[in-house]
Amino acid sequence: MPNLYRQGVAESQTTIAMMYQWQQALSASGPWSDIPGAIKVNYTPLHAEGVTTYYRRLTTNCDSVLSTSSIATVAVNANTAPTINVGSVVNTCLGSTTRLGGSPTATGNGGATIASYQWTPAGVYTPNNASANPTVSPTTTTIYTVLVTDNNGCQSLGQQLVNVYKADAGPDASTCVGKIVRIGGAPIQGLSGLTYSWSASPADPSMSCTNCAQPDVHPTAATTYTLTMTIPVTGGGTCSTTDVVTVTPVAAPVTPNFAGPDKTFCISDLDAFLGTPKESGFTYVWAPGNYLQWNNVSSTRFQPGNLAMPNPNPIKYYLTAIKQGCSFVDSTYASVIEANAGVDGCGPRYVGTADRTPNINETYSWTKVSGPGNFTGATNLPMVPVSSSGGGSTTYRLTVSYNGTTCTDDVVVPPCGCVVDIAVEAPFVCPSFGLNGGANSVKLTATAGDIFSSDPSVFTYTWSPNVGLSAYSGREVYLTDNVERTYTVTMGSPFDPSFNCTRTIHVNNPAWSLPVFQAKDVTTCPGISVSIGQPTVAGYSYAWTDPQKYLNDTTLSNPTAIVRGSQYFPVLVVDVGSGCVARDTAHVIITGMPAGIAGSDIQMCGSGTVQLGQSPLPNVTYLWTPAASYQPNNTAANPTIPVAATTSFYLQATNSVTGCVVNDTVKVTVKVR
Structure with a gap:
């Protein structure tokens, strides 16, 4: 429909659904009758000999006739067509x-x-x-x-x-070596006497048939197939046509092992590549894609990282080379080894780290680079024992080799004193049998202090006096009574009989006591400052957990918190004299009110009664203004009220527990009818 223009602005008209109906009559004045099925724009009539007929077309929209065409007359004479x-x-x-x-x-x-x-x-x-x-x-x-x-x-x-x-040998095709391809066009149906004859150059014994329309072939080299089709000609005789098709097998990559040789890399190797150079016409896909920078190139960077070993290790990769729909697959192994001589530290001890490549049969070789120390055991393992290094530092080198790849690392054993530490594990941290709850509540653990070792148990430990402990040798012992004593632990080395050091610890002091502290649970309004602790006690230290920085100071006994949502604040209180601790948690509970507590704005046609607000909340009081005829009253959560003109109503809601106050407004708009 054409656009209408009102004051220069175009407006589209509503589409009118129209239908057609052709009518016929034997007189131009009628009567007219509908022609069944004649409902299209145009109509081609059929006529009986010698009958003149009149036609017209009606345009309707189902409810009424929109227009009537002019009358067309078909006059038929008595002659007969050829x-x-x-x-x-x-x-x-x-x-x-x-x-x-x-x-x-x-x-x-x-x-x-x-x-x-x-x-x-x-x-x-x-x-x-x-x-x-x-x-x-x-x-x-x-x-x-x-x-x-x-x-x-x-x-x-x-x-x-x-x-x-005409003969149809089909389009030229490329095929994968050994894969069957069908040549020729679809067989011609319903033509008796039709024959097909195929030949191949060079000869191809793989053709499934030579006298059918579509033989299957799988040539090993480019082959041209010729089809001769002969048909009987109407009226007698035959005629023949020919067509040719060439089938070319797609060749594999020139490089036989195009995924490349198996490779081994040192961990953190930044120049780790797999694969071979790209060959023209091929696309590539590596699988799995783990640890690879790209998975769609012929030569990709291997990135196993510098911390964890790849899993699995070695890892087998498959490289698929694709050309013209044909896939060729090769595989290679990538493996990662490491030389980790361990962390510098005093001896005697083990140097090196545990083997993280159990599925790789690499070789380990340790040598001393310099210094007065020496090996005290085997030198062909991932971890080997060395002596202390009195008089100067000793440097040891680890060499790890596999599959033509060699990695090295050094470790230094400096001259150090002898230190053994004693750690206390107890509910309240301090080594007191009575304060921590009695049997099996206090564990003492001895550890080599400045002597680095991944396994402290390689040292020997003896405890004295031989009373009040669960055992008197070994790293770990438990207090068995509440008698005040001082224990001494002596640490020795299986690598150096002359090596030993001691440490003492005082236990069960009757003057010790547990800190007394109770954190507060506080209910408040959003954004209001509240105190959550207790007054300071001399001799105590305080440590609050506050990752979101809601507290003014995490080392105070009674910090203040400002939050907008409920939060927990754990606190650790330490008696500095005894080392005994107390733990508690403050809970700040925020009691808020829902948004739009006065309700949604209301629109109404003419005056009437409306309901304001929402369902009542516990511990909340309400006050509506301005003064009006509220039902039941202006302190209800959701009163009804008659409204004759547009009015804004104001609600003040107060939480009687926290004192929080919320003000909200609802507007009632009255439209004149």
Whole structure:
């Protein structure tokens, strides 16, 4: 529909659904009757001999007639159109000549004579398309139509189908080596006497058939297949056509092992590559893609990281090379080894670290680079024992080798004193049998202090006096009574009999006591400062956990918190004199109110009664203004009220527990009818 313009602004019209109905009558004045099924824009009528008929078209929208067309008149005389005989369907080959029409092509009726012929479609006709029986050489199957006119001007149409057949060997194809490809076009159906004949150059014994339309082949080299198709020609004889198709197997990459050789890398190696150079025409995909920088190139960077070993290790990668739909697969192994001589530290001890590559059979070799120390055991393992290094530092080197790759690392053992530490593990930290709850509550653990070792148990430990402990040798012992004593632990080395050091610890001091502290649970409003602890006690230290920085100071006994949502604050209180601790948690509870507590704005047509607010909340009081006729009253959470004009109502809601106050407004808009 065209646009309408109102004051220069275009407006689209509503689409009107229209339908058509053709009617006929034997008189221009009617009566008119609907023609069944004649509901399209155009209509082609059929007429009985000698009957003049009148036609018109109605345009409707189902409810009414929108328009009526002018009347068309078809006057029919008594003459009879010519009789057509174009002959049967013709089957022929591409490039062959075909004679159209019958014998004769048409005859006149009622004494009429044929005046002219006109063949279509346009093309080359011999002698021309006005001949009764022209010859043609169509390139595709064609329906020829002849218009025959007699001397009375009556006309008839006739049609003749010429089927043009040609051999179809199919499109040239590439195939994967050993993969079957089907050549040729679909078989021609319903044509009796049709034959197919295939030949191949070079000869291909893989052809599934040589006398069918579509043989299956899988050549090992580029091969040209020739199809000769022979059909019977309408009217007698045969004709033949040929077509060729070439099938080319896709060759594999020139490099036989295109994924490359198996490779081993030192951990943290930044120049770790797998694969070989790209070959023209191929795309590549690595799988799995773990630890690879790219998975769609021929040569990719291997990135296992510098901390954890890859899993699995070695890892097997598959590289698929793809060309013209054909896939070729190769594989390679990538493995990672490490030389980790361990952390610098005093001896005697083990140097090195545990083997993290159990599935790789690498070799380990330790040598002393410099210094007075020495090995005290095997030198071909991941971890080996060394002596103390009195008089100067000793440097040891670890060399690890596998698959042509070598990694090295050094460790230094300096001259140090002898230190043994005693750690206390107890509910309240201090070494007191009575304060911590009695049996099995206090564990003492001895550890080599400045002597680095991944396994402190390689040292020997003895405890004295031999009373009040669960054992008197070994790293770990428990207090078994509440008697005040001082214990001494002596640490020795299996690598150096002359090596030992001691440490003492005082236990069960009757003057010790547990800190007394209780954190507060506080209910408050959002954003209000509240205290959560207790007054300071001399001799105590305080440590609050506050990752979000809600407290003013985490080392105070009674810090203040400002939060907008409920939070927990754990605290650790330490008696500095005894080392005994107390733990507690403060809980700050925020009691808020819902947004829009006065309710949503209201619109109404004319005056009426509306309900304000929301459902009542526990421990909350309400006060509505301005003064009006609230029902039941202006202290209800959701009163009803008559409204005659647009008015804003104000609500003050107060939490009686926390004192929190919220003010909100709801507007009632009254529209005049």
